[in-house]
Amino acid sequence: MAVSELAGLFQGDLPMGSPMVTGDPLLDGPLLWAPLIVVAIKVLVIFVLGLVGTMFMVWFERKVVAGMQNRVGPNKAGPFGILQTLADGIKLFFKEDLLPDRADRFVFRLAPFLAFVPAFLVWSVIPLGGDYSGGRDGIVTILGQQTRVQLADPPIGILLVLAMSSIAVYGIMLAGWSSGSKYPLLGSVRASAQMISYEAALGLSLAAVLVTSGTLSTSGIVASQTTLGSWNLVTTGFIPFIVFLIAATAELNRPPFDLVEAEQELVGGFNTEYSSLRFALFFLAEFMNTITMSAIVVTLFLGGPRPPAIGNTALTIPLIPGALEGTIWFVLKLLVFLYFYVWLRATLPRLRYDQLMNLGWKVLIPISLGWFLLLAAIRVGDSNGWNVIAVVVIALVSLGLGYLLFTAALRVSSRQRDREGAMY
Amino acid sequence: MSQYLPILVLAILAILFGAVSFVASRLLAPNRPSAAKSAPYECGIVPTKDTPQRFPVSFYIVAMLFIMFDIEIIFLYPYAVNSGELGIYGFFAIGLFSVVFFLTFVYEVARGGLDWGPLGQARDLTSLAEMVSPERTATTTVRRVGSEGRFPVSVGVEEK
Amino acid sequence: MELLVFVAASAMVLGGALGVILMRNPVHSALGLVLTLFGVAVHFVALEAHFLAAVQVIVYAGAIVVLFLFVIMLLGVDSAEDLKVDGLTIQRPLAAIIGIGTVAIVSVAVLRTRSTIAAGPALEASGDSNIRLLSRNLFSDQVLAFEITSVLLIVAVAGTVLLTRKQSGPTGARKGS
Numbered sequence: 001m002a003v004s005e006l007a008g009l010f011q012g013d014l015p016m017g018s019p020m021v022t023g024d025p026l027l028d029g030p031l032l033w034a035p036l037i038v039v040a041i042k043v044l045v046i047f048v049l050g051l052v053g054t055m056f057m058v059w060f061e062r063k064v065v066a067g068m069q070n071r072v073g074p075n076k077a078g079p080f081g082i083l084q085t086l087a088d089g090i091k092l093f094f095k096e097d098l099l100p101d102r103a104d105r106f107v108f109r110l111a112p113f114l115a116f117v118p119a120f121l122v123w124s125v126i127p128l129g130g131d132y133s134g135g136r137d138g139i140v141t142i143l144g145q146q147t148r149v150q151l152a153d154p155p156i157g158i159l160l161v162l163a164m165s166s167i168a169v170y171g172i173m174l175a176g177w178s179s180g181s182k183y184p185l186l187g188s189v190r191a192s193a194q195m196i197s198y199e200a201a202l203g204l205s206l207a208a209v210l211v212t213s214g215t216l217s218t219s220g221i222v223a224s225q226t227t228l229g230s231w232n233l234v235t236t237g238f239i240p241f242i243v244f245l246i247a248a249t250a251e252l253n254r255p256p257f258d259l260v261e262a263e264q265e266l267v268g269g270f271n272t273e274y275s276s277l278r279f280a281l282f283f284l285a286e287f288m289n290t291i292t293m294s295a296i297v298v299t300l301f302l303g304g305p306r307p308p309a310i311g312n313t314a315l316t317i318p319l320i321p322g323a324l325e326g327t328i329w330f331v332l333k334l335l336v337f338l339y340f341y342v343w344l345r346a347t348l349p350r351l352r353y354d355q356l357m358n359l360g361w362k363v364l365i366p367i368s369l370g371w372f373l374l375l376a377a378i379r380v381g382d383s384n385g386w387n388v389i390a391v392v393v394i395a396l397v398s399l400g401l402g403y404l405l406f407t408a409a410l411r412v413s414s415r416q417r418d419r420e421g422a423m424y
Numbered sequence: 425m426s427q428y429l430p431i432l433v434l435a436i437l438a439i440l441f442g443a444v445s446f447v448a449s450r451l452l453a454p455n456r457p458s459a460a461k462s463a464p465y466e467c468g469i470v471p472t473k474d475t476p477q478r479f480p481v482s483f484y485i486v487a488m489l490f491i492m493f494d495i496e497i498i499f500l501y502p503y504a505v506n507s508g509e510l511g512i513y514g515f516f517a518i519g520l521f522s523v524v525f526f527l528t529f530v531y532e533v534a535r536g537g538l539d540w541g542p543l544g545q546a547r548d549l550t551s552l553a554e555m556v557s558p559e560r561t562a563t564t565t566v567r568r569v570g571s572e573g574r575f576p577v578s579v580g581v582e583e584k
Numbered sequence: 585m586e587l588l589v590f591v592a593a594s595a596m597v598l599g600g601a602l603g604v605i606l607m608r609n610p611v612h613s614a615l616g617l618v619l620t621l622f623g624v625a626v627h628f629v630a631l632e633a634h635f636l637a638a639v640q641v642i643v644y645a646g647a648i649v650v651l652f653l654f655v656i657m658l659l660g661v662d663s664a665e666d667l668k669v670d671g672l673t674i675q676r677p678l679a680a681i682i683g684i685g686t687v688a689i690v691s692v693a694v695l696r697t698r699s700t701i702a703a704g705p706a707l708e709a710s711g712d713s714n715i716r717l718l719s720r721n722l723f724s725d726q727v728l729a730f731e732i733t734s735v736l737l738i739v740a741v742a743g744t745v746l747l748t749r750k751q752s753g754p755t756g757a758r759k760g761s
Contacts, residue, residue, distance in 0.1 A: 024427060043433045047441075093449050101462045107611065113442055120438040124431045152430040155714060159501075159638035160431075166646025170618070173650070177611065177657050181464035182473075189479055189658065193486045196650060200493035207497065210504035215712050216635075272465050277449040281442060354540035357486070361538050365493070366526075372500065373522055379507055380515040402526060409534035416536050428629060479658035481748045487651040488744045492737050494647040498639050499730065502719030505712055514723040517730065524734040528741045535745045 024219075026147035038145050046123050046151050054288045055085040061287075061342045068346040089280060097276035102180025111178060112274070112281035115171025118164040119285040122292040124151035125160050125218045127304045129327030133316065138219060138305070140323045148219055149305070149326065157217035158210075161296055162203060165251060168289070169195045172253075172260070172270050175282070179273035187269030190353065191253060191260035197360040198250035198257075201243055204368035208240035209300050211375050222304035227311060233301040236375060241301045243368045245340075248293045250360065253286070254341055256348035257356060294337035298330065305330035366406055370399045485537045489529075496525050589630045596623030610656045614649055621645045635714040 026035050059074065059082050066073025074081030099105065129149035130138030139146050154160060169192050176188020210216065212235040213224040225231045233241050250257040261269030271282045298304055305326035307314045317325055351359070374395045381391035464471055503510060503518045510517075532538065596619055603616025621644045628637035722730055 039430050039433065043430055043437060046434060047437050093445070093452050095449075096454050096456065096461075097449060098457065098461050100464060101459075102464055104609070104611070107615070110615075113439065116442060117435055117438045121431060121435055124434050151434060152427055154427040154431070155634040155712060156638040159635070159642065163638055163641040163646065166642055166650075169646065169650060170653075173653060173657075174611075174615075177653075179464075181466075183465060185657075189483060192650065192654070193483050196490040196647070197486055199646070200490055200497065203494070203497035204500070207500040207504045210501060211507050214505055214508060216501070216505060216715060217712065220712075267465060267467065276453060277445050280445075352541075357482075357538065357540045361486075361489075362533065366529075369522060369526065372504075373519060376503070376507055376515055376518065380512055383508065384512060405527075405530055406533070409530045412534045413536040413539055417539055483658060484651070484654055485744055485748055487647075487654045488740070491643070491647040491651060492740060494643050495733070495737065498643060499722070499733070502635075502715050502722055506716045506719040509716070510719060510723050513727075514719070517723050517727050521731060521734045524731075525737060528734075528738045531738075532741050532745060537745055537748065 024148050024150070024153040026145055034143055034145055038142050038147060041142070042147075042151050046128075047120075049128075050120055050123050050288060051284075053291050054284055055089070056082075057287045057291050057338060058085040058088075058283075060338060061345070064339065064342045065346050068343075092276055092280040095276040097278065098273070100179060100181060100273045103273065104178040104180065107174050107178035108273075109278075111171050111175035112278045112285075113171075114174065115168055115285040116281040118167045118171070119288040119292065122161055122164050122289070122296070125154070125157055126150060126292065126295045126299055127219055127222050127326075127330075128295075129305045129324070129330055131323045132306050132326055133314070138222065138326065149323075150219060153217055153219050155217065157215070157219075158206065158221065158296075158300070159216055161292075162199070162206070165195070165199060165202075168285070169199075171282075171285070175274065176270035179270075181273050183267045184270050184272045187260050187262075187266045187272070191270055194253070194257065194259065194356060194360075195251055197357060198247040198364075201247040201360055201364040201368055202251060204365060204372060205240040205243040205247065206300070207372050208236045208368070208375050211372070211379060212236055218299055218304075222299060222306060225303035225306060227309045229310070231301065231303050236301075237371070239371045240368060241297075243364050243371075244300065245297060247360075247364060248297060249341065249344065250356070252289050252293055252341075254290065255345040256350050258350060259353055259356060262350060290341055291334070291338065294334050294341065295330075297337055298333040302333050304333075362406075362410065366402070370402060374399060482538075482540055485532075489532065489537070492525075492528075496522070586630065589626065593623045593626035593630065596620070596626065598623075611653065614652050614656060617652070618645050618649050621649070633714060635718060 026038060062084070063073045063081070074084035077083040077087045099108065127138065127148065127150045129140075131140050132138055138148055140149055141147075156163075172195070173188050173192040176184040176186075176191070179185070209221065209232050212232055213221045215221060215224070221232070228234070253260045260266075261271070263269075266272070271279055274282060307316060307325060307329050309315065317328060320328065374392075377391055377395045378388070380386075381388060499521065500518065503514060507514065600616045600619030600621075600623060603619065604613045607613045607616060621640060625637040625640040625645075628634070628640060
């Protein structure tokens with residue numbers, strides 16, 4: 001294809017498949033002073049929000065876990081000990097920054113940034129609020145500029161999250177390697193294999209959401225979930241949600257998937273050799289990722305900042321301006337998942353590594369691939385007027401065949417393993 | 425392209441935050457390195473073994489398989505986003521692709537590429553039968569309480 | 585603005601590429617490669633090829649270089665290799681030929697299509713237009729190539745299995761998994 005032809009293709013008329021124009025209207029026009037000031041305000045707000053939110057999350061986790069274990073938890077610094085994290089953070093500033101002898105100095109210094117910066121960047125595509133009353137579609141007006149309550153709305157949208165989580169692997173991997181010590185190395189090897197395994201499950205369950213939303217943009221995904229019935233949680237049929245939630249927990253290296261820092265066997269995992277602020281950056285990144293991942297789950301499956309609505313009647317909070325309401329709903333939904341993560345930590349024992357890998361590769365990945373094909377089949381059948389029952393039956397039969405094949409493969413491999421074991 | 429501007433600004437801000445904190449920490453924190461502090465961490469004892477240099481091949485297999493799944497996922501996304509327009513033809517195209525891919529995955533699983541953990545080793549437990557029994561014997565006077573029925577006395581492959 | 589982005593991205597690409605070649609430590613070289621791939625992603629963004637930019641980061645930086653790093657880290661090749669010892673004698677002349685050949689092909693392609701590139705209109709891709717066009721192309725004109733990719737994946741998996749699984753049998757069994 002000639003270049004000019006290709007260029008024409010890009011400009012060619014697009015079918016109006018997507019229901020809404022995505023992208024932040026703020027940045028569509030020429031970049032004058034007013035939009036730039038709004039951008040600066042938004043960046044600063046997100047930045048402060050990121051840090052304060054992380055501080056809150058650390059406190060919340062400690063307090064809730066303490067409650068679940070019949071302890072008091074932090075209660076000295078500030079009301080209910082809420083300033084405890086701040087005190088801990090300030091303490092870390094005054095701690096000696098050690099650089100181990102065997103460390104690779106350049107990579108050792110670089111690794112905290114590779115963990116910390118991607119964690120921050122995920123914030124930029126999360127819709128944090130917005131005015132959804134009266135068909136305003138989440139657009140609010142700041143300083144006379146129309147904009148979305150999210151830092152940026154690039155066309156790749158949700159893929160930015162995947163890209164950032166694949167960069168975050170480097171932070172952990174290189175931190176462990178560059179320490180030149182055995183526990184960090186073991187921790188980081190475990191962590192990187194775990195993170196890439198579950199990234200596959202994460203990506204596959206995300207595909208199901210894209211089928212129902214038909215767009216990559218996060219604001220578009222939120223916009224497609226207008227009512228309770230059209231939340232992706234329902235339209236994708238729960239399974240992708242569950243797979244995504246489990247995979248996200250593993251991606252975050254949170255309990256019960258925290259083999260990375262299994263303190264009984266690996267001391268502190270990949271960050272054993274880190275002290276002072278470098279450790280603080282890893283710590284910050286970890287908890288920030290917990291918040292952003294919960295926010296991604298809310299965005300993808302629970303309608304983001306949209307108020308729950310049945311038909312045309314949305315549940316509105318009285319006495320609160322519409323522009324603020326989205327944020328309140330978003331925070332409420334977010335807290336559910338933050339609590340869920342803390343709850344998991346307090347409840348579940350850690351998995352063994354082979355169990356972890358089996359869960360990722362032999363359960364979550366086949367399920368999400370099969371479910372994606374089922375969803376696609378139902379949609380194709382729907383748009384072509386095929387009999388729904390026939391489509392579902394045929395799809396389930398083919399998936400059943402796949403299941404039989406897969407279990408047969410598992411049996412073959414375990415028999416093979418027994419044979420090999422018998423030779424010793 | 426301007427949609428990416430705020431992301432860039434945020435990235436710069438995050439890097440600056442890290443850098444400034446480092447400078448602050450450098451000014452505030454003590455710096456008294458010693459040989460003991462900068463030695464590799466070994467719970468306080470003198471390290472006897474070096475850092476492991478080689479890891480099981482399963483890790484490479486996982487990384488290799490992940491590349492394949494990434495490619496599969498990247499091909500799924502264009503279909504997923506545009507599934508309404510692509511219709512039956514697109515569905516069968518992606519279906520065929522996924523089936524071939526799945527069969528490949530099944531082959532890998534069947535060949536044990538994703539098996540983790542140590543091999544289950546067959547142990548001849550008949551010689552241990554006396555040890556296993558809770559009764560006092562000629563070789564040992566220690567009663568093994570609580571192990572009744574836990575060890576299969578017959579010859580067999582131990583469960584993993 | 586465009587020029588600034590172009591210069592920055594090109595600096596990333598070239599700096600990363602130089603790093604790959606000049607660094608003594610293979611892990612540092614791999615990091616240089618990541619920088620290069622990032623620079624290419626920025627170039628894609630500047631050309632409004634958003635989806636390709638994301639793919640560049642997710643697949644190349646997120647999966648392929650991770651595999652490289654796994655191999656480097658886990659095989660313990662971390663100390664600087666002696667460059668004087670050549671494992672495969674043919675690989676250096678071959679590398680030179682491939683390098684010069686690639687440069688020649690790319691320069692000829694650029695020189696011959698210079699007029700068309702210069703005349704092309706400014707690209708503007710909004711929203712999901714990128715991925716939609718790609719999917720339309722992928723599932724119509726390029727469908728054969730797309731399906732053959734799955735065959736390529738079979739070859740890759742078969743190769744992995746062949747290289748990593750030990751022979752079953754009493755001789756091979758003791759090599760460990």
